[in-house]
Amino acid sequence: xxKKLSRGVAVVGVGMSKFGVFPEKTSRxxxxxxxxxxxxxxxxxxxxxDIEAFYMGNFTSDCFxxxxxxxPIVASWVGISPVESTRIxxxxxxxxxxxRQGVLAIASGEVDVVLxxxxxxxxxxxxxxxxxxxxxxxxxxxxxxAGFTFPGFYAAMATAYLDRYKxxxxxxxxxxxxxxxxxxxxxxxxxxQSIKDVMISxxxxxxxxxxxxxxxxxxxxFLKDPKSNPMIAWPLRLFDCSPVSDGAAxxxxxxxELAAKFTDxxxxxxxxxxxxxxxxxxxxxxxxxxxxxxxxxxxxxxAGLTPxxxxxxxxxxxxxxxxxxxxxxxxxFPRGEGWKAAMNGQTARDGSHPINTSxxxxxxxxxxxxxxxxxxxxxxxxMHGLAGERQLRGNLRHALTHNVGGTGQTCVVHIFEKRN
Amino acid sequence: MTDHALHSKAFHEAIAEDLLIGSRCLVxxxxxxxxxxxCPNCHSxxxxxxxxxxxxxxxxxxxxxxxxxxxxxAGYNAKNPYCVGIVALEAGPRISAQIVGLDLNDPATxxxxxxxxxxxxxxxxxxxxKKFLAFEPA
Ligand SMILES: [Zn+2]
Numbered sequence: 001x002x003k004k005l006s007r008g009v010a011v012v013g014v015g016m017s018k019f020g021v022f023p024e025k026t027s028r029x030x031x032x033x034x035x036x037x038x039x040x041x042x043x044x045x046x047x048x049x050d051i052e053a054f055y056m057g058n059f060t061s062d063c064f065x066x067x068x069x070x071x072p073i074v075a076s077w078v079g080i081s082p083v084e085s086t087r088i089x090x091x092x093x094x095x096x097x098x099x100r101q102g103v104l105a106i107a108s109g110e111v112d113v114v115l116x117x118x119x120x121x122x123x124x125x126x127x128x129x130x131x132x133x134x135x136x137x138x139x140x141x142x143x144x145x146a147g148f149t150f151p152g153f154y155a156a157m158a159t160a161y162l163d164r165y166k167x168x169x170x171x172x173x174x175x176x177x178x179x180x181x182x183x184x185x186x187x188x189x190x191x192x193q194s195i196k197d198v199m200i201s202x203x204x205x206x207x208x209x210x211x212x213x214x215x216x217x218x219x220x221x222f223l224k225d226p227k228s229n230p231m232i233a234w235p236l237r238l239f240d241c242s243p244v245s246d247g248a249a250x251x252x253x254x255x256x257e258l259a260a261k262f263t264d265x266x267x268x269x270x271x272x273x274x275x276x277x278x279x280x281x282x283x284x285x286x287x288x289x290x291x292x293x294x295x296x297x298x299x300x301x302x303a304g305l306t307p308x309x310x311x312x313x314x315x316x317x318x319x320x321x322x323x324x325x326x327x328x329x330x331x332x333f334p335r336g337e338g339w340k341a342a343m344n345g346q347t348a349r350d351g352s353h354p355i356n357t358s359x360x361x362x363x364x365x366x367x368x369x370x371x372x373x374x375x376x377x378x379x380x381x382x383m384h385g386l387a388g389e390r391q392l393r394g395n396l397r398h399a400l401t402h403n404v405g406g407t408g409q410t411c412v413v414h415i416f417e418k419r420n
Numbered sequence: 421m422t423d424h425a426l427h428s429k430a431f432h433e434a435i436a437e438d439l440l441i442g443s444r445c446l447v448x449x450x451x452x453x454x455x456x457x458x459c460p461n462c463h464s465x466x467x468x469x470x471x472x473x474x475x476x477x478x479x480x481x482x483x484x485x486x487x488x489x490x491x492x493x494a495g496y497n498a499k500n501p502y503c504v505g506i507v508a509l510e511a512g513p514r515i516s517a518q519i520v521g522l523d524l525n526d527p528a529t530x531x532x533x534x535x536x537x538x539x540x541x542x543x544x545x546x547x548x549x550k551k552f553l554a555f556e557p558a
Binding site for chain 2: 128129131132135141142143144145146147148149151152155156157158159160163230231232233234235236278279280281282283286
C-alpha cells in the first residue's frame with residue numbers, strides 16, 4: 001500500500017512557452033519564457049530568491065544542442081544560482097520524473113520551495129538525426145539492431161492491441177481528430193488547428209499555387225488518404241504521431257503550510273507514482289503498458305482515490321495508440337474498451353472522461369523533456385477556469401497526469417486536487 | 421562467477437556464428453533470451469548458456485517506411501520498407517527482430533500468430549557488413 005506524502009505539496013504557479021518550431025531560440029530562451037509566465041501566474045507574487053531547489057527534465061540536450069550539464073546553465077539564465085540544480089533524464093518522461101523529484105524533496109522536509117522545469121530544443125537537427133536521437137531511449141543492444149524506431153514500437157503495440165481486441169483501426173484516427181480539435185483551442189499548441197482546418201489550409205495552399213485542389217469528404221477521408229497522411233510505421237500514419245517540437249514548461253511547488261503565502265487558490269499534489277520496465281519484447285502483454293498501470297495504482301492509493309474520482313486527465317499520447325492504451329492502464333476504461341471510448345466521444349471535452357483537453361502531445365507538441373511538466377500547466381488552467389474556449393464545465397476537483405518514457409520503460413503519474 | 425559466455429555482447433557474438441542464445445536459471449529453470457547474468461525471476465546468478473531452436477510465432481509487427489539512419493544505410497526507405505516484429509519464441513521469451521520473406525505491399529495480410537523460424541540477415545557492405553538476427557515464415 002502506497003504511503004501518503006510525509007507532508008503536503010502544493011502547486012502555486014505554472015508557465016510554459018509556446019510549443020513549436022523556433023529556429024531563433026535555444027532551450028534556455030524557451031525556459032525563460034516559461035519562467036516569466038510562471039512568475040506572472042503566482043497570485044501573491046514570489047521572489048525567485050525563495051527557490052531552494054531546481055529539478056529540470058530534459059532528455060538529450062547533448063544530442064539536440066551539443067550541451068550536457070544543462071541544469072546549472074538554465075538556473076543561471078533565470079538568475080537562481082547557486083540553488084542546487086539537477087537535470088533529470090528518463091527519456092520522454094523526464095519532465096514528469098522531475099516533478100516527482102520536486103514533490104518528494106518537499107515532502108521530505110528538506111526544502112519548502114522547488115522550481116520544476118522541463119525543456120527540449122529538438123528542431124535544430126535534421127529529421128533523420130532526430131529519429132536517431134529519440135532511438136537512444138530504446139535498448140541499443142537488443143531493440144535498435146532489430147530495426148525498430150519509436151513510431152515502429154508503438155505501431156507494433158497497435159498491431160497487438162488491434163488484433164487482441166478485434167478493434168477498429170479508425171479509433172486511432174479518432175484520437176488524432178479529438179486532440180487536434182482541443183489543440184485548435186490552445187494558443188500555446190504547435191498545431192493550433194483542427195484536422196478540418198488543416199484540410200482547408202491544404203486546399204487553400206493548392207489553390208494559391210494553381211495546383212489541382214484536393215477534395216476529401218471529411219476528416220476521416222483526409223486521414224486515410226496516403227497523400228495527405230502518409231504511412232510512417234504501419235498501421236501508424238503521420239497524423240498518428242506527435243510532432244518534433246521545441247518548448248519549455250515550469251511549475252512552482254511549495255510545502256502545503258506555505259501555500260497561502262503565494263496564493264489563495266493552490267492545487268495540491270495528492271498522488272505520485274512511478275514504475276519501470278524492461279524492453280518492449282520482455283513484457284507479458286504488448287497491448288498494454290504495465291508500468292503505467294503500476295505507477296497509477298501507487299498514485300491512486302497515495303491519494304485515496306479511484307479512477308472514477310478523476311474529472312479529467314492529460315495523458316502521454318506520443319502516438320494515437322498510446323492514448324488508447326493509457327486510458328485503460330489508468331483504469332478509466334476496462335481492458336479492450338479504450339478504442340470504443342475513443343470512437344464514441346467519451347474522451348472528448350463533453351464526454352464522460354475528458355482526455356488531453358490541451359491537445360495532448362499530438363497537437364500541442366512534444367518537446368520531450370517539457371511534456372510532463374506542460375501537462376501540469378493544463379491541469380492548472382482547467383482547475384482555475386483559465387482554459388478559454390476549451391474550458392471544461394463543472395467543478396473540477398481531481399485531475400491526473402500520465403507521462404511515459406520510451407515504450408513504457410518509465411511511467412510516472414500524478415494526481416492533483418483542488419480544495420476550494 | 422559470471423561466465424564470459426553470458427556477457428551482454430555475447431548475444432551478438434553468437435549471432436555472428438548463426439546461433440540464437442539465451443540462458444537458463446539452474447535454480448528456478450527460468451529461461452531468458454537474450455541471456456542474463458542474473459535470473460530475473462529468482463535473482464540467482466547460477467545461470468547457464470543455452471542455444472535455442474529459433475522457432476516462434478509473430479506477436480506484434482510493423483512495416484517501417486521512415487527508417488533510422490542505420491536502416492537507411494542498409495537501403496531501406498519509403499519505397500523499400502521493411503518489417504520488424506516481436507517474436508514469441510517456442511522457448512518462452514519474446515524477442516525483437518527484422519522479419520523477412522513477407523509480401524509488404526499490403527501489411528494487412530501479415531498475421532499475428534503466424535509461425536516463424538530464425539534466419540540471419542547481413543546489413544552493410546565490405547568491412548561494415550554485419551549479421552543480424554531475423555525471422556522468416558516457417
Ligand atoms: Zn531463477
